[in-house]
Amino acid sequence: MSAPAPADAVISVSGLTKRFGEVLAVDALDFSVDRGQVCGLLGPNGAGKTTTLRVLVGLVFADAGRASLFGRPVHPSDPALARVGTMIEESAFVPYLSGVANLRLWWEAGGARWHDADTDTALAVAGLGPAVNRKVKTYSQGMKQRLGLARALLSKPDVLVLDEPTSGLDPGEMREVRQLLRRVSEQGATVLLSSHLLAEIEQVCSHAVVMDKGRLVAAGPVAALMGGEGSVYLEVSNVRRATSVLRKLAGVRRVIPEAPGLAVELEGIKRSAVVAALVKAGVGVETVTARHRLEDAFLGLVGDA
């Protein structure tokens, strides 16, 4: 299963296995992320995403396999991490210090001078205004999250490893963060981010890695993972009859029963034509909901795993 990482892989994970007591958190995981890619790490809760990211930045020791950055295996507090901006789980700070004091002390702890930090970009991302001088314990979750992103950007990193970066942000802030990630990627940085928000992955990421129960389910370009042209969720009067009709219908790639209705993957057929076919066959259609394509792909992949 373990394939050699491509020569230009900035991040690679090979045969990675991590167990916490009886729980197998990550099971022989392989994937790589090339320079300039924005890769989404997808998976349901408990899939092993955060553990994978923690191994990748040297916080957690792998039981087997290895994680590499810039072509070299990562060790705890590896000097290569100076080129990596990190946000693992929620942003965390010393609560009784101000936002800017937190950033400054964290930066200077690494032996660097404050005026060498990319404070303009970082503080613009944080967008906290005068609140940056307030104690962090007075911040909302969203403010902490933005300050965490600012910290990750202080070193103008070559790689960003972000765990749920838009968690706790409002829709406007989410959009700003997505734009920022695109901008950072366009400047040549490589981004690996985990997210529960499939739409976010679809909008931001060029590639995705899908995990379930610690194992790799699928990896590749987001467009390839999504396949097809879209899907629709239907609630109908007779699920069995509808399934039978749809499976014979040209342009329907797959029919997945999802109580109380059906998810239908489409390939070259319009939603209206699907509804018309069901009505013609005497099946009542109660609701028709267009679905995100990646969401379908994800559910299909994880469901199949």
Place this chain on the structure above:
Amino acid sequence: MIPVFRTELAKQVRRPRTFVALGIAALIPVIATIALKANPPTPQGGGDQGLFSLAPLSGLLVPAAALRFMSRFLLVLIVALFAGDAVAAEASWGSLRYLLVRPISRPRLLGAKLAVSGLFALAATVLITLAGLVAGLLAFGWHGVTIPFTSLSQTAPQLLWNDLLATAYVAWSMAAVVTFGFFVSTLSDVPQGGVGAAIGLYIVSQILDALTSLGTIRHGLPTRHLDDWIVLFTGRGPNADMFKGVLVQVPYIVVFGGLAFWRFQRKDINS
């Protein structure tokens, strides 16, 4: 080591809890001096009450009296507070992982945190002495004493020198508490765990020391020689027991300090 030590020091200095702990260390000797001035006790010989009752004879005896009663529990509590949550507090806030990915090597971070904990333990002890000295000199003046019952005389400079020696001895005697609390702090994400463990070590040591049937085993207890510095004021100066008191801390520092570094180097950081 220097940058991370400096930033750890800055964090501790700005922490409100530090001001409270050091404030208490400074305040209690002042309160005790006011009480002694208002209601002077009858001078007694050496021993537990002796030093306290002798304090009104010279302002230079007040720091010793303050060290004596503060080192019984309050200083232990303050020291345990600094050492016991040094790593665990950072883990509980979640900021520990960000220091490690800065990246700062684990031994370097631990060394800086241990040094800062030790420094504040020393600062608390010095503050007790300083507060006692200032309050004592204001209340009872600067002069030598002749200790009743022993006829032992000490000049003012001798008393000041002995205050300094006593401060260093008491601070050093906290080393086992500091390193044990620090070690437990590396095991837990709950700051109270390390603080409680450090205080627990002190209490257990005191209890075991009271069991005479333990015989010579008691000589290895970290609090066995905690009060032996009193001979600086009631006897003829430093003696063999004080030397043993200095040495007895060493194995605790080596074992618990070593365990802290060994454990932290291998620990998964999941906080």
